[in-house]
Amino acid sequence: MSEDRDLIDPSLEEQLVSACRTAVGDSLRSITYFTPDAYEQVYLRTDLEADADLAASVEHEAAGFRTQMAYADSELGGYQYTLRVFENGFVTRVIDGDRGVYITTDGITVRRSREVTEAIRSTLRAAPTAD
Helix, strand or coil, X not given: CEECCCCCCHHHHHHHHHHHHHHHXXXXXXXXXXXXXXXXXXXXXXXXXXXXXXXXXXXXXXXXXXXXXXXXXXXXXXXXXXXXXXXXXXXEEEEECCEEEEEEECXXXXXXXXXXXXXXXXXXXXXXXXX
């Protein structure tokens, strides 16, 4: 997994930031766009340090590509999103096809998590995929 500062089209980047900021407001900490092979952090709130080990986090979240396939025939239905709860924040991951986004927030409700997930998914689906 490698960082790629040109992975995401600037227009899609702006749309994702706008959609996430609209859905979760000032509690949004970061947005990371990823594929099975690469990632790019597209937003980091100004009061946070850019010293997180993104490669390790993205590697873990990219396992969601395999998880999607594992649950493909589940009686639970199709995979929607993942919400992880930590002592100091939350991670919401959305995967759509061969690309995904995860955001970190200070706080989030399940309802707000669903809203941001829908916003991310519709933004990804409206944007063309890279060839």
